[in-house]
Amino acid sequence: MSLSDSPPLSPELFDFPPGRLWLAHCKDGPMPRSALAGMQEILQQELRPWEMNWERDFLGTCQALRDAGAQLLDADVSDISITQCTTTGLEAIAFGMPWQPGDEVLIPRDEFPSNRLPWMALSARGVVCREVTLWDGQEALPPRVPTVAVDPEQRLMDAIGPRTRIVAVSWIRYQDGIRLDVQRLGQACRERGVHLVVDGIQGAGTTLASLAGVSAFASGGHKGLLGPQGQGLLWTSPELRALLMPSGTWLAAPSAFSQSGVQEAPLVPWATDGRRLEPGSPSIVNCRALAASLTMLLGAGIGRIEDHVRALQQQLLDALKDDPFWQTDAARVRCLVDHRRTGPTLCFHYDDEQAQAVTRLLALGEREGITASTRDGFLRIAFHGWHDAADVRRTAAWMARI
Numbered sequence: 223m224s225l226s227d228s229p230p231l232s233p234e235l236f237d238f239p240p241g242r243l244w245l246a247h248c249k250d251g252p253m254p255r256s257a258l259a260g261m262q263e264i265l266q267q268e269l270r271p272w273e274m275n276w277e278r279d280f281l282g283t284c285q286a287l288r289d290a291g292a293q294l295l296d297a298d299v300s301d302i303s304i305t306q307c308t309t310t311g312l313e314a315i316a317f318g319m320p321w322q323p324g325d326e327v328l329i330p331r332d333e334f335p336s337n338r339l340p341w342m343a344l345s346a347r348g349v350v351c352r353e354v355t356l357w358d359g360q361e362a363l364p365p366r367v368p369t370v371a372v373d374p375e376q377r378l379m380d381a382i383g384p385r386t387r388i389v390a391v392s393w394i395r396y397q398d399g400i401r402l403d404v405q406r407l408g409q410a411c412r413e414r415g416v417h418l419v420v421d422g423i424q425g426a427g428t429t430l431a432s433l434a435g436v437s438a439f440a441s442g443g444h445k446g447l448l449g450p451q452g453q454g455l456l457w458t459s460p461e462l463r464a465l466l467m468p469s470g471t472w473l474a475a476p477s478a479f480s481q482s483g484v485q486e487a488p489l490v491p492w493a494t495d496g497r498r499l500e501p502g503s504p505s506i507v508n509c510r511a512l513a514a515s516l517t518m519l520l521g522a523g524i525g526r527i528e529d530h531v532r533a534l535q536q537q538l539l540d541a542l543k544d545d546p547f548w549q550t551d552a553a554r555v556r557c558l559v560d561h562r563r564t565g566p567t568l569c570f571h572y573d574d575e576q577a578q579a580v581t582r583l584l585a586l587g588e589r590e591g592i593t594a595s596t597r598d599g600f601l602r603i604a605f606h607g608w609h610d611a612a613d614v615r616r617t618a619a620w621m622a623r624i
Contacts, residue, residue, distance in 0.1 A: 408435020
């Protein structure tokens with residue numbers, strides 16, 4: 223895609239004030255105006271509940287979000303569950319599995335707590351959570367930064383043992399931006415009778431996802447999906463879902479609740495589709511908002527957004543290749559981008575001696591309406607579908623002022 227083309231998402235869809243350059247959807251994505259309008263519509267109805275329609279305004283709102291989530295992931299809608307966030311999706315799996323003492327979960331070293339703490343909590347049930355080093359020097363102080371030569375998938379595959387039941391990974395890592403090949407890893411897990419569980423929040427909405435070989439994919443909606451905090455989605459394969467203990471909530475029953483009279487006692491008390499794992503009554507305000515955001519993203523095309531973001535990244539790296547502060551790490555990041563080892567966020571490493579300079583750069587950016595973010599020694603520049611070539615030039619000029 224040429225950057226002379228209009229971006230896939232018009233900035234007018236959002237509430238950006240003049241001069242605001244938001245490069246931090248890896249932290250929090252801006253909701254579009256259409257999501258706010260959907261929330262306001264639901265809240266207006268809540269003021270007059272006698273005008274609400276149960277099938278349309280509650281069940282229909284929930285189903286619209288499941289439908290949009292299925293389209294986002296190119297999946298069957300029956301495999302979609304509504305959740306509050308990434309963590310609750312992962313908890314449905316972690317706490318729902320029929321574990322035996324001595325069973326094992328593998329996770330990469332330095333995972334975000336959402337994909338670490340639910341598995342560690344299983345120690346009370348005799349389950350071992352083992353962290354796997356993904357490249358030489360990752361555990362060192364200071365840690366070695368990842369290059370295109372790393373092979374995290376092989377490290378995880380080599381770590382699978384006879385008691386491994388689940389491998390749980392981030393599709394795109396939150397601090398260094400490394401993108402895992404979940405299809406390659408998923409195939410290896412399937413061959414070994416192991417389930418691959420994916421935290422997809424850092425790629426969802428900006429990167430096409432493939433669920434081949436994956437058993438579960440969880441994402442909150444407030445980053446690249448541009449929804450509100452506290453709303454997410456979970457996809458599970460039928461094979462994994464059949465193993466999981468149901469949530470036990472009334473919406474997990476086989477048929478949608480109708481308030482129409484006596485409910486027939488089902489032969490099977492729990493739904494077999496994704497509703498089986500839903501944690502109770504969802505916020506239809508948040509569901510309406512996230513569905514509106516997904517509708518906008520799907521209308522633009524996730525593949526088109528991904529191509530656009532990649533073109534923006536290439537332009538920024540071109541601008542930094544001769545910068546005395548950034549050029550060395552820009553070359554490292556360039557190799558990662560060229561080999562499809564990154565998602566929407568470029569993560570530039572800085573050492574402890576450079577940390578104060580980066581802090582001053584962030585403060586300078588805030589004074590001028592530019593927001594980026596840092597994690598664990600990386601400056602994160604996150605592009606999305608509304609950014610354009612002028613935004614890249616402004617980003618490069620700001621970074622050069624370090």
